Amino acid sequence: MASADDGTLLDVRDIRVTFHVADGPPVRAVEGVSFTIEKGETLAVVGESGCGKSVTGLTIMRLIPSPPGVIESGEVLFQGRDLLACPEREMRSIRGGEIAMIFQEPMTSLNPVFTIGFQIAEALHAHRDVSKAEDRKRVVELLRRVQIPSPEEGFSSYPHQLSGGMRQRAMIAMALACNSKLLIADEPTTALDVTTQAQIFELLTELRQEMGGSILLITHDLAVVAETADRVVVMYAGRVVEQSPVNELFDAPLHPYTRGLLESIPSRNAGKTKLPVIPGSVPDAAHKPANCHFHPRCPYARQKCSQQDPELRQILPGRFARCWALGDWLET
Amino acid sequence: MTGWRPKIEKDSKHQRATPTGSETLLEVHNLKKYFPVRRGLLRRIVAHIQAVDGVDLSIRRGGCLGLVGESGCGKTTTGRIILRLIEPDDGQIIFEGTRIESLPDNQMRLLRRKMQIIFQDPFSSLNPRFTVGGIISEGLKIFEADKGRQYINARIVELLRTVGLSPDAARRYPHEFSGGQRQRIGIARALALNPKFIVCDEPVSALDASIQAQVINLLEELQERLGLAYLFIAHDLSVVRHISDEIAVMYLGWIVERGPADEVCEDPLHPYTKALLSAVPSADPHARRKRIMLKGDVPTPVNPPPGCRFCPRCFTSDSSVCPVEVPPEREVRPGRFVRCHLVK
Numbered sequence: 001m002a003s004a005d006d007g008t009l010l011d012v013r014d015i016r017v018t019f020h021v022a023d024g025p026p027v028r029a030v031e032g033v034s035f036t037i038e039k040g041e042t043l044a045v046v047g048e049s050g051c052g053k054s055v056t057g058l059t060i061m062r063l064i065p066s067p068p069g070v071i072e073s074g075e076v077l078f079q080g081r082d083l084l085a086c087p088e089r090e091m092r093s094i095r096g097g098e099i100a101m102i103f104q105e106p107m108t109s110l111n112p113v114f115t116i117g118f119q120i121a122e123a124l125h126a127h128r129d130v131s132k133a134e135d136r137k138r139v140v141e142l143l144r145r146v147q148i149p150s151p152e153e154g155f156s157s158y159p160h161q162l163s164g165g166m167r168q169r170a171m172i173a174m175a176l177a178c179n180s181k182l183l184i185a186d187e188p189t190t191a192l193d194v195t196t197q198a199q200i201f202e203l204l205t206e207l208r209q210e211m212g213g214s215i216l217l218i219t220h221d222l223a224v225v226a227e228t229a230d231r232v233v234v235m236y237a238g239r240v241v242e243q244s245p246v247n248e249l250f251d252a253p254l255h256p257y258t259r260g261l262l263e264s265i266p267s268r269n270a271g272k273t274k275l276p277v278i279p280g281s282v283p284d285a286a287h288k289p290a291n292c293h294f295h296p297r298c299p300y301a302r303q304k305c306s307q308q309d310p311e312l313r314q315i316l317p318g319r320f321a322r323c324w325a326l327g328d329w330l331e332t
Numbered sequence: 333m334t335g336w337r338p339k340i341e342k343d344s345k346h347q348r349a350t351p352t353g354s355e356t357l358l359e360v361h362n363l364k365k366y367f368p369v370r371r372g373l374l375r376r377i378v379a380h381i382q383a384v385d386g387v388d389l390s391i392r393r394g395g396c397l398g399l400v401g402e403s404g405c406g407k408t409t410t411g412r413i414i415l416r417l418i419e420p421d422d423g424q425i426i427f428e429g430t431r432i433e434s435l436p437d438n439q440m441r442l443l444r445r446k447m448q449i450i451f452q453d454p455f456s457s458l459n460p461r462f463t464v465g466g467i468i469s470e471g472l473k474i475f476e477a478d479k480g481r482q483y484i485n486a487r488i489v490e491l492l493r494t495v496g497l498s499p500d501a502a503r504r505y506p507h508e509f510s511g512g513q514r515q516r517i518g519i520a521r522a523l524a525l526n527p528k529f530i531v532c533d534e535p536v537s538a539l540d541a542s543i544q545a546q547v548i549n550l551l552e553e554l555q556e557r558l559g560l561a562y563l564f565i566a567h568d569l570s571v572v573r574h575i576s577d578e579i580a581v582m583y584l585g586w587i588v589e590r591g592p593a594d595e596v597c598e599d600p601l602h603p604y605t606k607a608l609l610s611a612v613p614s615a616d617p618h619a620r621r622k623r624i625m626l627k628g629d630v631p632t633p634v635n636p637p638p639g640c641r642f643c644p645r646c647f648t649s650d651s652s653v654c655p656v657e658v659p660p661e662r663e664v665r666p667g668r669f670v671r672c673h674l675v676k
Contacts, residue, residue, distance in 0.1 A: 261541055
């Protein structure tokens with residue numbers, strides 16, 4: 001986690017995304033999210049459904065459907081270049097080239113009427129100048145690298161002929177095809193069984209070490225974060241509420257939301273006791289509580305929390321949180 | 333009285349020590365379900381999916397058996413067969429001492445009051461055209477209509493309070509509720525007829541992390557207060573371990589290991605249980621460890637491997653026995669049952 005300035009691969013600055021829906025108030029899905037990803041690092045963005053984590057990933061790739069989505073402000077600096085400002089043609093060469101993305105359900109991201117081999121070759125052609133003759137050899141080599149058994153067979157099979165784990169491997173092979181520097185993995189194993197999940201994460205870790213790329217892992221599963229990430233960004237209702245290195249986050253969470261989430265994990269509660277819970281439920285994205293969005297569910301909430309908006313600020317070296325209670329604690 | 337399969341009863345010194353006053357509520361012996369695979373113009377049966385193949389289980393009154401396994405292992409089918417929502421092809425289901433696997437429909441209907449189910453997806457398991465009150469009271473209107481409208485209305489209010497919803501929820505529709513609240517409605521519906529046994533089929537898998545704990549606590553509270561027994565089906569071992577007192581691990585239609593929850597999790601005996609436990613991420617970054625990586629994927633239950641079904645992916649198998657002989661279920665320690673040739 002070298003934080004030297006030239007080690008930064010991606011610098012997301014204060015992005016705001018709003019969805020305008022016909023009958024109802026605008027939905028502020030992402031409200032000023034900032035973070036950086038260093039070279040060779042795995043950064044996890046974790047949060048519950050509707051917290052804006054997937055929208056953040058899609059914003060980096062400029063894949064927000066518009067309308068209804070509007071990227072209102074912010075910068076996404078990838079190796080110093082602002083992706084939100086670059087022309088669409090340039091963006092097309094970056095997507096799948098320098099930045100690759102894999103999704104939760106590999107079946108819906110693969111085209112059912114083409115073979116796996118054809119689809120990976122397509123990615124190669126889009127970004128690399130390769131002859132058709134070389135195709136097969138290179139694709140088979142990629143399939144071998146993602147450990148698809150009998151890659152020759154895999155080349156000519158259709159997505160439905162593969163299992164969920166194998167399809168996700170094929171997606172990873174596609175991402176590898178162009179030696180991407182950044183892989184955005186949006187819930188890559190949520191649809192898979194645990195033993196397959198373990199295989200996929202081992203593969204991703206191996207490939208990352210081999211190629212020195214970075215991974216932005218978007219997930220709802222804190223246990224997966226604990227196992228794979230270097231640094232963690234916790235999101236709640238469209239905002240970053242905490243940002244910490246992984247060990248520190250799990251040892252001593254700062255934000256009351258992170259603390260509540262960690263305490264409610266059954267495996268961290270030995271013995272058959274009542275699980276500590278966060279009361280209430282996640283607010284509807286169109287009707288978020290004013291100012292600190294977490295205050296109605298927060299055990300440490302005070303008057304200030306509903307009247308003034310807390311900033312994300314450094315609480316301890318390298319650790320940031322957005323919370324009045326923590327800020328006050330810091331001052332005393 | 334332990335209620336495990338009869339053939340081990342001769343080995344009485346190894347019988348499970350069960351707390352006094354507890355007794356078996358439900359027993360299942362050698363349960364089988366083969367779904368036919370039909371192909372061609374004449375829809376001829378070309379193969380069978382061996383979804384459940386010789387399952388033995390037992391659940392005591394007020395107890396909770398956790399059934400874990402990966403997708404396609406037959407855990408949901410097992411739960412549905414026990415309620416006879418799917419008819420078994422073979423085997424016995426004994427509920428409160430009565431064989432129910434071939435009970436005629438009119439008698440089965442009466443028994444259904446005592447056995448209920450909670451589903452995984454709180455969005456598709458509630459009828460969007462019914463009010464919440466209507467959903468909860470459907471069973472009451474069938475079985476307790478003679479007690480009158482007022483009784484039913486009072487019962488709806490009571491049930492909503494029990495699951496932590498406000499009584500005015502009764503007049504609203506399912507789409508007005510969040511996932512966690514809908515799951516509470518599903519639980520209220522299951523409780524309406526005072527059941528003794530509930531099959532919980534992945535009840536928290538579709539819920540957000542901060543809501544999961546709320547629903548798990550509610551299920552535990554109800555179990556204690558109402559003396560319910562659960563068959564808790566899930567793929568998440570940490571949740572299952574928390575709520576269950578016994579765990580059964582399924583793989584390709586077989587129960588490969590079962591025993592007390594803590595023992596199975598602390599000291600797994602079957603190689604599949606070991607691999608499954610080691611694959612579960614641990615929510616503790618200091619505990620990152622070398623995992624047991626299983627080779628390949630779960631084979632199809634249409635043509636399960638001969639001999640031990642886990643053998644092709646096993647990391648300890650013995651090529652002279654495992655691919656050839658079907659391992660029987662053995663009690664290798666008191667209360668610990670394993671289907672593996674090699675566990676001593």
